[in-house]
Each structure stands twice: as C-alpha cells, then as structure tokens.
Amino acid sequence: MDGMVEENGTSGASGVTDPLASAASSASTTPHVVVTSIVQLTLPTQAPSAQVQSVIQPNQQSVIQTASNIQSVQLPKGNVILVSKPSSVIHTTQGTLQTLQIKPEPNTLVSTQGQSCSDESCSDDENPKRNYREMLTRRPSYRKILNDLGGAEIAVIPAGALQTESGLHTLAVSGGTGGGAIVQYATNQDGQFYVPGPILEDQTRKRELRLLKNREAARECRRKKKEYIKCLENRVAVLENQNKALIEELKSLKELYCQQKTE
DNA sequence: AGCATCGCTCGTCATTATGT
DNA sequence: ACATAATGACGAGCGATGCT
Numbered sequence: 441m442d443g444m445v446e447e448n449g450t451s452g453a454s455g456v457t458d459p460l461a462s463a464a465s466s467a468s469t470t471p472h473v474v475v476t477s478i479v480q481l482t483l484p485t486q487a488p489s490a491q492v493q494s495v496i497q498p499n500q501q502s503v504i505q506t507a508s509n510i511q512s513v514q515l516p517k518g519n520v521i522l523v524s525k526p527s528s529v530i531h532t533t534q535g536t537l538q539t540l541q542i543k544p545e546p547n548t549l550v551s552t553q554g555q556s557c558s559d560e561s562c563s564d565d566e567n568p569k570r571n572y573r574e575m576l577t578r579r580p581s582y583r584k585i586l587n588d589l590g591g592a593e594i595a596v597i598p599a600g601a602l603q604t605e606s607g608l609h610t611l612a613v614s615g616g617t618g619g620g621a622i623v624q625y626a627t628n629q630d631g632q633f634y635v636p637g638p639i640l641e642d643q644t645r646k647r648e649l650r651l652l653k654n655r656e657a658a659r660e661c662r663r664k665k666k667e668y669i670k671c672l673e674n675r676v677a678v679l680e681n682q683n684k685a686l687i688e689e690l691k692s693l694k695e696l697y698c699q700q701k702t703e
Numbered sequence: 704a705g706c707a708t709c710g711c712t713c714g715t716c717a718t719t720a721t722g723t
Numbered sequence: 724a725c726a727t728a729a730t731g732a733c734g735a736g737c738g739a740t741g742c743t
Contacts, residue, residue, distance in 0.1 A: 653728085654714085706741105712737085716732085722726085
C-alpha cells in the first residue's frame with residue numbers, strides 16, 4: 441500500500457493538539473516516536489483524505505479517531521482501518537473500506553509539523569528518570585528541613601577556606617544557582633574580612649549574570665510546565681471522547697446482537 | 704473605603720540533571 | 724570533576740473579589 445501518511449497538526453476533529461510534543465522537535469532521529477496529534481491520511485485512490493486523530497503510544501495498540509464521527513478502535517500498531525459503514529469502529533469522512541498500514545518498520549518515525557513527541561516527554565513509564573511527574577515530588581531542600589527543625593539562619597563557616605599565596609582566601613558559599621558561589625576575600629591586620637575592589641566587582645558581575653540566566657531559565661521552565669499540563673489536559677479530553685465512543689459502540693453492538701438473537 | 708483572602712506571576716535560592 | 728541548564732520550593736508583589 442503506498443498511501444501517503446501526512447501529518448497535519450493544525451486541523452482536525454477536535455482541534456486538540458499536543459503541545460508537549462513540540463518540546464521534542466529533535467525526535468526526527470528517534471525511533472518509536474509517540475504522536476498525539478492530528479494525522480492526515482492521504483489515500484491513493486480517488487477517495488479524499490481522511491483526517492484521524494490519534495493517540496499512539498509505543499509498545500501499545502493504537503487508538504485512532506476520525507474527524508467526522510468520534511469512534512474508536514484498538515488495532516495492532518501500524519495499521520489503520522477506515523470503514524464507511526455506520527456500525528464500524530472507524531469512520532472516514534466519506535469513502536469506502538480502507539486499510540492502511542503506516543510504515544511498519546521498527547525505526548519508523550511518524551513526525552508532525554513540529555508536534556512530534558519523544559518517549560521521554562510523552563510516554564513516561566519508559567524512562568522514569570526523566571519523568572516529569574516523578575520529578576514533581578522531590579525531597580525537601582536542606583533549608584526547609586532546617587526550618588522545620590526550628591533552626592535559625594546558619595552561618596557559613598569557612599571550614600574549607602583556603603589561603604592562596606596572594607593572601608586571598610577562597611570560600612565556597614552555599615546559595616545561588618549552580619550550587620553556590622566561590623567568594624574570595626582577604627583579611628586585614630586586625631583579622632577582619634574584606635573583599636578587594638576589583639574582585640568584588642568581578643564577583644558582583646558574575647552573580648548578576650548568573651541571576652539573569654536563572655531568571656530566564658525559570659521563565660522557560662514555567663512555560664514548558666504550562667505546556668506539559670496543557671498536553672495532559674488535551675490527552676484527557678481525547679481519551680474521554682474515545683471512552684464515550686467505545687461505550688456507545690458497545691451499546692449498539694449489544695442491541696444488534698440481541699436483535700439477531702430474537703430473529 | 705478599608706480589609707482579608709485568593710490566585711497568579713516573578714525572582715531567587717537550592718538542588719538535581721546533563722553536557723563536556 | 725566541573726560548569727551550566729533545568730526545575731521544585733519559597734516568598735513578595737499585585738490585581739480581583741467579596742465582605743463589613
């Protein structure tokens with residue numbers, strides 16, 4: 441079968457897209473890519489294209505939806521059946537029975553327009569290390585633990601302070617992005633600490649740069665998090681639709697069965 | 704109008720993850 | 724091992740809303 445499999449992430453039945461997927465635009469080299477988006481299947485015959493919305497997960501059966509009628513079916517991965525009969529599990533917008541095979545090779549990638557989705561971002565059970573949900577639960581910070589214990593502000597004792605040949609001390613201070621900072625200081629004749637001007641300037645500049653970078657990183661991080669949450673919400677919507685459709689279909693099949701039985 | 708509460712955003716810190 | 728990026732936690736500020 442040489443039907444083309446095209447992706448169209450901007451149109452479809454419900455308009456539900458997968459924002460999370462866009463985070464993995466580099467997935468073009470990754471096998472077993474997860475796609476949660478609108479997939480446009482262009483049929484080789486005179487039949488027009490059929491738009492289906494898919495929730496395809498690796499190592500699982502596919503669940504496909506069409507645009508015209510939200511109906512669902514589970515098929516072996518890589519196969520799509522398009523049927524025109526009303527009682528069928530999959531409906532095309534129009535046309536006749538079609539069976540499509542979507543590139544069965546194991547390394548096949550079905551990518552969307554910037555909407556492809558890597559294993560690590562969409563199918564999470566495979567790689568728990570990068571599982572965002574798991575990352576949401578983190579052990580409390582040391583500061584919080586100390587606060588819980590009722591501890592006061594802890595002074596940084598220069599236990600690891602080193603004195604250089606120039607008379608400067610180097611002190612690792614906890615705090616700040618990147619696991620703290622290195623602060624250089626000197627001592628005067630009275631043993632009091634002071635930071636020489638140029639060094640202070642340099643440290644201030646470095647700190648400001650670090651804060652700026654972290655500020656931007658935080659913004660980006662929040663944006664991604666929002667995207668991820670939106671993705672989950674969209675997925676819930678799709679799955680709810682599929683569930684509803686399956687329940688309806690089960691109902692009608694039962695009725696059909698009862699009818700035939702009584703005849 | 705003044706106050707309390709809530710939800711949201713943002714910057715910063717602390718820590719972990721990742722790249723070199 | 725070290726540097727940098729990513730991200731959870733926390734607190735401050737601010738506007739919206741409801742109550743008195």
